Amino acid sequence: MDKKTLEHIAKLSRISLTxxxxxxxxxxxxxxxxSAKLLQSVNTQGINPMKRHIPFSDLREDIPxxxxxxxxxxxxxxxxxxxxxxxxxxxxxxxEES
Amino acid sequence: xxxxxxxxxxxxxxHIQSNTQSKMFCACPTHYFxxxxxxxxxxxxLGLPGALPIPxxxxxxxxxxxxxxxxxxxxxxxxxxxxHYFYPDLPKGxxxxxxxxxxxxxxxIDIKDIDGNKxxxxxxxxxxxxDVAKSTHHSEGNTEYALIDYNKSGVPLIEIVSKPxxxxxYQAKEYANKIRQIVRYLxxxxxxxxxxxxxCEPNISIQEKGKWELKDGKILPIGDYKLNPxxxxxxxxxxxxVEKAIEYEVERMISELESGKTLIQQxxxxxxxxxxxxxxxxxETADDYRYMPxxxxxxxxxxxxxxxxxxxxxxxxxxxxxxxxxxxxxxxEYDSSVLTADRDISKYFEKLLLTLSSSFDSQKAxxxxxxxxxxxxxxxxxxxxxxxxxxxIPIEPxxxxxxxxxxxxxxxxxxxSLLRESIESKTDLNQxxxxxxxxxxxxxxxxxxxxxEVIKENEKAVSDFKSxxxxxxxxxxxxxxxxxxxxxxxxxxxxxxxxxxxx
Numbered sequence: 001m002d003k004k005t006l007e008h009i010a011k012l013s014r015i016s017l018t019x020x021x022x023x024x025x026x027x028x029x030x031x032x033x034x035s036a037k038l039l040q041s042v043n044t045q046g047i048n049p050m051k052r053h054i055p056f057s058d059l060r061e062d063i064p065x066x067x068x069x070x071x072x073x074x075x076x077x078x079x080x081x082x083x084x085x086x087x088x089x090x091x092x093x094x095x096e097e098s
Numbered sequence: 099x100x101x102x103x104x105x106x107x108x109x110x111x112x113h114i115q116s117n118t119q120s121k122m123f124c125a126c127p128t129h130y131f132x133x134x135x136x137x138x139x140x141x142x143x144l145g146l147p148g149a150l151p152i153p154x155x156x157x158x159x160x161x162x163x164x165x166x167x168x169x170x171x172x173x174x175x176x177x178x179x180x181x182h183y184f185y186p187d188l189p190k191g192x193x194x195x196x197x198x199x200x201x202x203x204x205x206x207i208d209i210k211d212i213d214g215n216k217x218x219x220x221x222x223x224x225x226x227x228x229d230v231a232k233s234t235h236h237s238e239g240n241t242e243y244a245l246i247d248y249n250k251s252g253v254p255l256i257e258i259v260s261k262p263x264x265x266x267x268y269q270a271k272e273y274a275n276k277i278r279q280i281v282r283y284l285x286x287x288x289x290x291x292x293x294x295x296x297x298c299e300p301n302i303s304i305q306e307k308g309k310w311e312l313k314d315g316k317i318l319p320i321g322d323y324k325l326n327p328x329x330x331x332x333x334x335x336x337x338x339x340v341e342k343a344i345e346y347e348v349e350r351m352i353s354e355l356e357s358g359k360t361l362i363q364q365x366x367x368x369x370x371x372x373x374x375x376x377x378x379x380x381x382e383t384a385d386d387y388r389y390m391p392x393x394x395x396x397x398x399x400x401x402x403x404x405x406x407x408x409x410x411x412x413x414x415x416x417x418x419x420x421x422x423x424x425x426x427x428x429x430x431e432y433d434s435s436v437l438t439a440d441r442d443i444s445k446y447f448e449k450l451l452l453t454l455s456s457s458f459d460s461q462k463a464x465x466x467x468x469x470x471x472x473x474x475x476x477x478x479x480x481x482x483x484x485x486x487x488x489x490x491i492p493i494e495p496x497x498x499x500x501x502x503x504x505x506x507x508x509x510x511x512x513x514x515s516l517l518r519e520s521i522e523s524k525t526d527l528n529q530x531x532x533x534x535x536x537x538x539x540x541x542x543x544x545x546x547x548x549x550x551e552v553i554k555e556n557e558k559a560v561s562d563f564k565s566x567x568x569x570x571x572x573x574x575x576x577x578x579x580x581x582x583x584x585x586x587x588x589x590x591x592x593x594x595x596x597x598x599x600x601x
Binding site for chain 1: 119120125126127128134135136137138139140141144152153154155156157158175182183184186233241242243244245246247248386388391396397398399400401404
């Protein structure tokens, strides 16, 4: 993990990091990745992923059900207008980010 | 668009909204058109913490059905993946899609090329995913904002990726048309492009002739040739715009290259009003979606009995139907394609044919049904803006009308106007027909009297005819037709008139 990779990941996650933060987080991320790497040392050749399988017939039938009310849906929205969620900027930002 | 120096290479991505009743991974209703915003939303499609997606059986069946209809291989297991990106239309922060293992792969369909020959378009993959929310963009002074409606979020979406073996704008349009026809025939989707139920996104590049090759579904350079980058066009709102947008884009790329510029990989938007594509963003950095297996959904096993059950929904597709009409009924290729272009119309045709077959041999019945549908029925449905079906234009009375017309009981014009009248005034066609036949009978008894009247009332025209102006006869026949309200046989009226005038 170098600074450039971290910068790229931050950008994809729409997080802005200062130079100081980049310096600070790069080695921390490095440590996290190193611990995860431990898993890669196990030999998994010829072993299928242990994910549960279900038959096709177990899927949900196509029957619609009543959903949340508009009021409930908008409860967690910071800004709203005429029943819509209102957003500024690239994600769920505030007016100053517009 | 034929260019001596460059080959055109197109791949088409098509998204189709399946017409299920509930969403892809939750039970919220799907039909969001003209609904109040954010009223068909639940914790799953809102991406709230802890909500778990449960796949819709019907949606996956429809995806498999499309795969079978387009000659694809169907996987025995279904795996979902997460495709990450951050945007307000995607509240989870990822879209559930399929990456390494699409449900259907390596298919093909045939289209008719511009020269009339068959051309096979390859299908790379068909996979299942979910739609995102609808956002509209607004500004107020210097403040820009978007309004989001999550009703569309989570509606089942099928993505069909063609192989890059589409070589002209015409082929791309025909291919899109064919896909739309198939999904409509199989009731997979209404595929209305204006409503966004079908979206086409072509990838276009031009390469110097003889300097590239298609290998394992990929375009590769030959020798040290450097491939030109491609552009992707979005915001295409109709099938005809698929063709126009590609034509425009090819012209643009050729003129850029010829004026010595270098092309860049980019996304462009089609502007239907201006008839051009407009630069949206460059794609210097490849998309980085950080795909990973969706841990919340089990691997779904598809058995051969599932495929068998789904295959039963496969109906005769337009191409096969068209060929059968040509072969069995000797209909023209043109009429056959018109009658099979829409499933409802072909159903209507086959029903009308069936009722007429009790009185005529099947070829004659087919010819009559075809003439009436492509003539009167089309024009009435067009003028009155009604769909063609047994309810709007009832088949049984239409069939007896056609039979009377054939026996020369009534003229074609009269028959057509009766049909139109019955639909406009919502009156039973059989009643109108009965009345017309009665009128005709009275008129034919009275025709001598009417002809005498017409001769008496039109002295000028009569003397013109007698002094050699043959054309006046048409006017006099017209007068007779008017008095009989169109129920007289104009040929018979003409003969009787001439007889009387010469006598």
